[in-house]
Amino acid sequence: MSESQKVLIVDDEPRNLRIILETLDGFAEAKVASSGEEALKVVDEFLPDLVLLDIMMPGIDGYEVCKKIKSHPGLNLTKVILVSGKAMLNERLKGYEAGADDYMTKPFAPEELHAKAKVFLRLARVEKELEELNQSLEKKVEERTQQLLEAESKLINSAKMAALGEMAGGIAHEVNTPLGTIGLLGDQIEELVTEDPIDRTTIIGMTQGISETVRRITSIVQGLRTFSRDASNDRFDSIAIKRIIDDTLTLCQEKIKYGNIRMQIGNIPPDLVLSCRPVQISQVLVNVINNACDAILPLSERWIKIDAEKKDNFIELSVTDSGSGISEEVRNKIFQPFFTTKEIGKGTGLGLSISQGILKAHHGTLDIDPNCRNTRFVLRFLSNLEVSLQKSA
Numbered sequence: 001m002s003e004s005q006k007v008l009i010v011d012d013e014p015r016n017l018r019i020i021l022e023t024l025d026g027f028a029e030a031k032v033a034s035s036g037e038e039a040l041k042v043v044d045e046f047l048p049d050l051v052l053l054d055i056m057m058p059g060i061d062g063y064e065v066c067k068k069i070k071s072h073p074g075l076n077l078t079k080v081i082l083v084s085g086k087a088m089l090n091e092r093l094k095g096y097e098a099g100a101d102d103y104m105t106k107p108f109a110p111e112e113l114h115a116k117a118k119v120f121l122r123l124a125r126v127e128k129e130l131e132e133l134n135q136s137l138e139k140k141v142e143e144r145t146q147q148l149l150e151a152e153s154k155l156i157n158s159a160k161m162a163a164l165g166e167m168a169g170g171i172a173h174e175v176n177t178p179l180g181t182i183g184l185l186g187d188q189i190e191e192l193v194t195e196d197p198i199d200r201t202t203i204i205g206m207t208q209g210i211s212e213t214v215r216r217i218t219s220i221v222q223g224l225r226t227f228s229r230d231a232s233n234d235r236f237d238s239i240a241i242k243r244i245i246d247d248t249l250t251l252c253q254e255k256i257k258y259g260n261i262r263m264q265i266g267n268i269p270p271d272l273v274l275s276c277r278p279v280q281i282s283q284v285l286v287n288v289i290n291n292a293c294d295a296i297l298p299l300s301e302r303w304i305k306i307d308a309e310k311k312d313n314f315i316e317l318s319v320t321d322s323g324s325g326i327s328e329e330v331r332n333k334i335f336q337p338f339f340t341t342k343e344i345g346k347g348t349g350l351g352l353s354i355s356q357g358i359l360k361a362h363h364g365t366l367d368i369d370p371n372c373r374n375t376r377f378v379l380r381f382l383s384n385l386e387v388s389l390q391k392s393a
């Protein structure tokens with residue numbers, strides 16, 4: 001077991017070197033050095049597990065060699081036993097200060113040196129094994145963390161895809177209706193241009209109608225494209241909250257119409273600006289609005305109100321629905337990943353946990369307002385986020 005371990009013996013007396021070599025006979029691979037200088041040259045290549053080191057030597061003495069070995073990056077587990085005729089307490093202490101692991105006084109009993117060398121070689125081996133184990137554990141933890149991060153990003157993607165799937169039907173309708181309008185206007189223009197005289201005013205009105213409808217489709221497609229991409233590395237941007245809300249509502253329009261839900265937008269000042277990753281905030285709002293639509297669908301009174309205001313150091317963006325709040329039992333769980341009360345296939349239960357993660361990355365919070373008699377979700381942002389982000393950069 002100890003064959004592969006290495007011992008370096010350092011002494012300027014050839015007789016001592018010989019005695020120690022004989023003592024260690026066979027149980028470790030041994031090398032000798034007859035001066036401190038030579039020892040320091042040898043250790044670089046030899047990388048001993050144990051050094052038996054004389055103190056009194058011409059040139060670099062044992063204390064110095066010991067210090068150098070102990071500060072050598074490749075020898076942090078190497079054990080050093082000082083072997084010397086110096087036996088005074090303060091000399092032994094000086095040796096320990098230099099980093100020595102033990103001390104042997106000359107003349108020594110060969111059996112004791114043999115036994116000590118064995119103990120320290122075993123210690124060196126165990127420490128080495130521990131270090132290797134530690135490294136492999138660290139590597140494993142790193143690999144696992146990486147796997148978890150990948151799994152998390154896959155989950156986020158699948159939750160987003162589920163939301164997209166849910167919206168797809170509605171959006172197809174959102175796009176189809178204006179496309180029908182464009183087709184109709186096109187047909188009418190085709191007919192009008194064959195008439196004599198040509199009614200330019202009507203035709204111009206119709207082409208304007210086409211342009212407007214195209215703009216509407218473009219904004220829906222744009223919103224969809226934005227929603228479906230990963231925005232976690234986007235830069236922070238200053239954007240009017242009103243604009244984020246409008247863009248988000250384009251995506252939820254059909255679900256709101258289908259549920260016959262009255263949508264109210266509060267009196268949001270157009271200059272209320274948020275420093276954020278707009279796409280991510282829109283993703284949070286889509287989640288919260290979709291949840292609200294689902295929750296109030298069975299109710300006879302169906303409305304959702306979106307509001308935003310500045311309060312001291314915060315900007316609050318809230319989505320309130322006509323539901324009558326969420327029971328404490330459910331409230332304690334809704335931000336947990338995979339918690340859902342929806343049927344299988346209807347919800348992944350990831351919407352709110354992902355949304356909360358997004359708010360956290362914005363140094364903000366997402367909470368339920370426990371004091372509201374309806375169901376009210378509140379997104380809170382630091383109003384001077386830009387300043388604090390600059391400070392922490």
Ligand SMILES: Nc1ncnc2c1ncn2[C@@H]1O[C@H](COP(=O)(O)OP(=O)(O)OP(=O)(O)O)[C@@H](O)[C@H]1O
Pocket residue numbers: 159162163287291292295321323325326330334335339340341342346347348349350351352353375
């Ligand atoms: N406005 C709300 N009113 C009542 N319950 C709600 C409301 N919003 C969320 N919940 C509850 O919180 C649960 C978790 O919501 P979350 O958005 O995390 O997942 P989900 O909507 O079930 O699934 P997903 O968002 O992945 O489609 C919902 O299943 C629902 O029970």
Ligand SMILES: [Mg+2]
Pocket residue numbers: 287288290291347351352
């Ligand atoms: Mg949801």
